[in-house]
Amino acid sequence: MSMRAVGWARTFPMSGGVREGRRWTEEHLAQLPWYESSPDTVDAIVLAVSELLTNAHLHARSDAQLVLTWDSRCVHVSVHDEAGHGGRPVRRPRSTGATSGRGIAIVDALADSWETHDQQHGKAITACFVPKVPGEQQPTP
Structure with a gap:
């Protein structure tokens, strides 16, 4: 069976939502046809979800909707927060001593592309991940 398009959505609360978000994401990615042959893409998506949910909880101080x-x-990984100010993510200068502030840099390094969309209440960050399937020519994002 060929899968043309599929999607899932869920809200993750500030308390305990990141761990559950990683588990939920992996569970749904396992349904995709390239899951077994592209473990690096799966790992990149799960890490990006973790970073984006953390950013929504920490910086926006809100629950996060993951699509x-x-x-x-x-x-497409999209995380929406409900930050009253709708602030966009800011890439911070590199620092070997920093204990936070690397989330967007990590997403930028892992995703094929990403962008921020202002919403009426908050913002959404959407990242695109093209699976790297051995032996297949890769489409451009």
């Missing part, structure tokens, strides 16, 4: 969609080319 995963697969369009037969790219897994």
Whole structure:
């Protein structure tokens, strides 16, 4: 069976939502046809979800809505927060001693592309991950 498009959505609370978000994401990615052959992409998506949920909880101080969609080319990971100020993520200068502030840099390094969308209440960050399937030519994001 060919899967053209599929998606899932869930809200993750500030308390305990990041760990559950990683588990939930992996559970849903396992349903995709390339899951077994592209473990690096799975790991990149799960890490990005972790970073984006953490950012929503820590910086926006809100629950986070996570939407995963697969369009037969790219897994779109979108995290929406409800920050009253709608502030966009800021890339901080590199520091070997920093204990936080690397989330967006990590997402930037892992995703094929990403962008921020202002919403009426808060913002959404959407990242695209194109699975790297051995032996297949990779489409452009």
